[in-house]
Amino acid sequence: AQSVAQPEDQVNVAEGNPLTVKCTYSVSGNPYLFWYVQYPNRGLQFLLKYITGDNLVKGSYGFEAEFNKSQTSFHLKKPSALVSDSALYFCASTNQAGTALIFGKGTTLSVSS
Amino acid sequence: EAGVAQSPRYKIIEKRQSVAFWCNPISGHATLYWYQQILGQGPKLLIQFQNNGVVDDSQLPKDRFSAERLKGVDSTLKIQPAKLEDSAVYLCASSLDNEQFFGPGTRLTVL
Numbered sequence: 001a002q003s004v005a006q007p008e009d010q011v012n013v014a015e016g017n018p019l020t021v022k023c024t025y026s027v028s029g030n031p032y033l034f035w036y037v038q039y040p041n042r043g044l045q046f047l048l049k050y051i052t053g054d055n056l057v058k059g060s061y062g063f064e065a066e067f068n069k070s071q072t073s074f075h076l077k078k079p080s081a082l083v084s085d086s087a088l089y090f091c092a093s094t095n096q097a098g099t100a101l102i103f104g105k106g107t108t109l110s111v112s113s
Numbered sequence: 114e115a116g117v118a119q120s121p122r123y124k125i126i127e128k129r130q131s132v133a134f135w136c137n138p139i140s141g142h143a144t145l146y147w148y149q150q151i152l153g154q155g156p157k158l159l160i161q162f163q164n165n166g167v168v169d170d171s172q173l174p175k176d177r178f179s180a181e182r183l184k185g186v187d188s189t190l191k192i193q194p195a196k197l198e199d200s201a202v203y204l205c206a207s208s209l210d211n212e213q214f215f216g217p218g219t220r221l222t223v224l
Contacts, residue, residue, distance in 0.1 A: 105154050
């Protein structure tokens with residue numbers, strides 16, 4: 001079955017420290033991979049995507065993600081966390097048909113000052 | 114550029130009642146999606162439209178859920194009758210190519 005896993009329910013980091021939010025996927029073929037962020041009472045906001053090419057993808061608000069095909073992972077990273085980065089983060093993959101998205105369950109990022 | 118619009122933002126109903134949600138996608142976006150996001154879970158696709166045709170409705174509980182996109186623009190999602198387990202946020206998204214843009218969602222509470 002196709003799936004996206006986010007193994008951590010919550011990630012806690014101090015402001016200014018680097019952060020990593022983990023994601024692995026199990027989808028046949030070469031899926032497109034995405035990260036979205038969700039703030040309370042707001043819709044999902046696009047952060048970045050990987051389609052092909054360079055394994056390090058840069059996105060909005062200083063976030064980047066590293067694609068690793070052998071480990072089927074697509075971890076979200078940021079060199080220096082901000083308190084305003086505190087939110088719910090979702091990893092997603094296109095399904096095998098390449099149409100809709102399959103989402104992970106989400107990881108709550110909490111950045112303390 | 115205007116984003117994806119959804120209404121209402123919140124709805125509280127009793128079980129066995131009916132409810133409808135409305136979505137207006139970004140202008141020019143041919144593909145429209147409805148997702149269900151239950152608390153503590155990621156969004157799950159309910160139905161996908163390409164213009165006014167259904168591409169994927171395999172996860173739509175068709176005995177109680179229905180959706181339409183008659184003119185290939187706006188869409189409505191209906192639940193009839195609602196069950197307690199339908200309490201969730203219903204997200205509408207639209208896309209032009211491979212990037213989906215999401216609306217703010219409708220939070221449904223079924224009592």
